[in-house]
Amino acid sequence: MWLIDSSIGRKLIMSITGTFLVLFLLFHSCMNIVVIISPTAYNAICAFLGANWYAVAGTSVLASGFVIHILYALFLTYQNKRARGAERYAVSKTQKGVDWSSQNMFVLGTVIFGFLALHMYNFWFKMQFAELTGIHTGAYDPSKGAEYVKDLFSNWIYCAVYIVWLSALWFHLTHGVWSALQTAGLNNKTWLPRVKVISNIISTIVVLMFMAIPVYYLISNCSCC
Amino acid sequence: MEKSINISLKVWRQAGPKVKGEFETYKLDNVSTDNSFLEMLDILNEGLINHRKEPIVFDHDCREGICGMCSLYINGHPHGLDGETTTCQLHMRRFKDGETITVEPWRSAAFPVIKDLMVDRGAFDKIIQAGGYVSVNTGGVPDGNAIPISKVDADEAMDAASCIGCGACAAACKNGSAMLFVAAKVSQLALLPQGRIEAAHRAKVMVAKMDELGFGNCTNTGACEAECPKAVSISHIARLNREFLSAKFKD
Ligand code: HEM
Ligand code: SF4
Ligand code: FES
Numbered sequence: 001m002w003l004i005d006s007s008i009g010r011k012l013i014m015s016i017t018g019t020f021l022v023l024f025l026l027f028h029s030c031m032n033i034v035v036i037i038s039p040t041a042y043n044a045i046c047a048f049l050g051a052n053w054y055a056v057a058g059t060s061v062l063a064s065g066f067v068i069h070i071l072y073a074l075f076l077t078y079q080n081k082r083a084r085g086a087e088r089y090a091v092s093k094t095q096k097g098v099d100w101s102s103q104n105m106f107v108l109g110t111v112i113f114g115f116l117a118l119h120m121y122n123f124w125f126k127m128q129f130a131e132l133t134g135i136h137t138g139a140y141d142p143s144k145g146a147e148y149v150k151d152l153f154s155n156w157i158y159c160a161v162y163i164v165w166l167s168a169l170w171f172h173l174t175h176g177v178w179s180a181l182q183t184a185g186l187n188n189k190t191w192l193p194r195v196k197v198i199s200n201i202i203s204t205i206v207v208l209m210f211m212a213i214p215v216y217y218l219i220s221n222c223s224c225c
Numbered sequence: 226m227e228k229s230i231n232i233s234l235k236v237w238r239q240a241g242p243k244v245k246g247e248f249e250t251y252k253l254d255n256v257s258t259d260n261s262f263l264e265m266l267d268i269l270n271e272g273l274i275n276h277r278k279e280p281i282v283f284d285h286d287c288r289e290g291i292c293g294m295c296s297l298y299i300n301g302h303p304h305g306l307d308g309e310t311t312t313c314q315l316h317m318r319r320f321k322d323g324e325t326i327t328v329e330p331w332r333s334a335a336f337p338v339i340k341d342l343m344v345d346r347g348a349f350d351k352i353i354q355a356g357g358y359v360s361v362n363t364g365g366v367p368d369g370n371a372i373p374i375s376k377v378d379a380d381e382a383m384d385a386a387s388c389i390g391c392g393a394c395a396a397a398c399k400n401g402s403a404m405l406f407v408a409a410k411v412s413q414l415a416l417l418p419q420g421r422i423e424a425a426h427r428a429k430v431m432v433a434k435m436d437e438l439g440f441g442n443c444t445n446t447g448a449c450e451a452e453c454p455k456a457v458s459i460s461h462i463a464r465l466n467r468e469f470l471s472a473k474f475k476d
Binding site (some may be wrong): 002004006007008009010011012076080081082083084085087088089090091092093094095096097098102103105131159175178179182183184185186187188189192 | 233300302312329332334335396422432436446447458459461462467468469
């Protein structure tokens with residue numbers, strides 16, 4: 001099967017799953033930002049999604065997207081290490097114009113994955129999982145999402161952890177978005193630098209929307225104490 | 226103006242493909258800054274021969290930047306620090322007095338060391354043999370303007386055709402990927418009417434060969450483009466991706 005056997009096929013899978021994850025993040029961050037604007041509206045969203053069939057179906061598709069992306073990341077990274085050979089350069093310098101993130105996609109991905117596990121425990125396990133199984137894992141009812149978010153981020157350590165996580169995501173995406181397009185065959189010399197700029201803008205929007213939340217709670221907690 | 230400098234060279238010495246190699250340091254005094262890097266190595270080798278020692282083996286041929294034979298990873302860069310130059314075009318005036326220069330062979334699983342600084346780049350020949358040619362008989366030379374070709378395509382094809390097959394791209398790539406080379410070879414033919422006919426087949430067989438020979442998966446870091454002595458653009462890689470993917474989707 002050429003999607004597994006050929007390098008470009010494997011890359012295409014990376015690109016499609018990556019793009020899918022980016023689209024999901026855009027959707028996810030748009031929902032999250034509501035918690036700042038209006039906690040009541042946010043609770044309505046939480047209740048609406050909850051553990052209804054469409055949310056569960058979405059979650060499963062999403063989870064498989066992550067699994068495929070990560071499995072292929074492991075596979076590609078292993079093959080690339082092998083292709084580099086056993087002997088390493090004694091002196092090797094990074095070239096001008098080569099982004100740090102582009103050379104550390106796996107490291108960044110691993111950091112993202114680590115925090116993702118924490119994030120799943122913090123939110124998914126205590127909200128959707130609790131509702132699905134009826135097991136009481138969190139202190140809050142899923143339809144009280146906003147109160148739960150506020151409670152979690154009243155701890156500045158959580159705020160800091162989420163901010164670090166989102167920074168790693170930003171680096172992963174600044175390379176990832178344009179790389180995905182290049183992999184899919186968008187070729188144009190004039191557009192290449194523009195696509196890179198667009199990629200930076202998309203990553204920044206996504207990450208800023210997410211980051212606004214811990215930063216908002218961090219600031220509002222600071223001023224009251 | 227001509228000057229002389231004293232340098233130390235840390236050179237990779239390896240007696241054969243299966244033998245373990247190691248760095249050896251040589252001191253070389255009074256090197257003229259007008260010497261090319263390869264002339265400097267010639268002088269070093271002459272000294273070694275006079276002392277009945279094994280000379281350092283390295284690849285070279287035209288010494289004017291067109292054949293792609295010269296290689297060498299110099300101070301952490303393939304073909305040295307200068308942009309858009311081959312090792313044979315590098316001069317000693319680019320180095321400082323008293324500098325230690327580290328010289329290594331291309332290191333990539335698909336380019337095994339033959340001896341010292343010489344590697345086997347036969348993998349590239351095999352990729353070309355797989356499909357990097359035009360096999361249709363095009364008959365006699367047609368009239369100059371009989372087949373109109375846009376200036377944009379002609380220029381792109383020329384840029385791709387400037388690849389000399391040196392292997393610096395694969396040597397510099399953290400993934401050991403040969404995509405820039407293969408992309409250049411696929412692009413130069415796919416952009417022109419004669420090569421267009423077999424473009425889909427060519428992309429498939431050349432990529433299959435590249436994968437089979439153990440080159441890595443491109444992650445678009447761009448190190449290849451930065452180190453390529455002919456500044457071949459990674460936009461050719463996107464073209465290769467498109468050629469390959471559309472060929473596969475048509476199947
Ligand atoms: C929110 C999560 C993530 C998003 C949105 C995301 C997005 C992307 C995108 C768009 C690409 C570019 C695909 C391409 O170049 O064709 C990519 C590549 C990659 N990702 Fe992720 N990713 C995520 C999580 C992860 C995780 C958890 C890992 C691994 C543990 C990972 C490892 C990689 C690797 C190794 C690449 C290959 C680099 C490349 O081919 O350019 N990613 N990712
Ligand atoms: S693309 Fe550039 S670096 Fe790669 S083989 Fe051709 S000339 Fe050398
Ligand atoms: S020796 Fe021919 S390109 Fe350098």
